[in-house]
Amino acid sequence: MATTNDRVVEEALSLPADVRLSLVEKLLMSLNLPIDEEIDRLWAEEAERRISQIEAGEVKLVPGEEVFDKIRAKHKR
Secondary structure, eight states: OOOHHHHHHHHHHTSOHHHHHHHHHHHHHHTTOOOOHHHHHHHHHHHHHHHHHHHTTOSOOOOHHHHHHHHHHHTOO
16 A cells, blocks of 8 residues: 555656646755855856856767766676
8 A cells, every 4th residue: 555655756756847846846945954045156157157168069978878887887796
């Protein structure tokens, strides 16, 4: 029998992406985590810097699957 938590997660996952994002934001806000506007500002600047580098062709992008394959190979026992 599914728990209440399982049912809530299942229903949440069936929502459209924009509604899920809004739900995530509300849940995070409900945790009353400390907010540091300076850190948020710095992360936004870093994201913009990286986007600019990508658009200017200054960096080489590596497909995620390739990255994960390398990690798996490195840590394979």
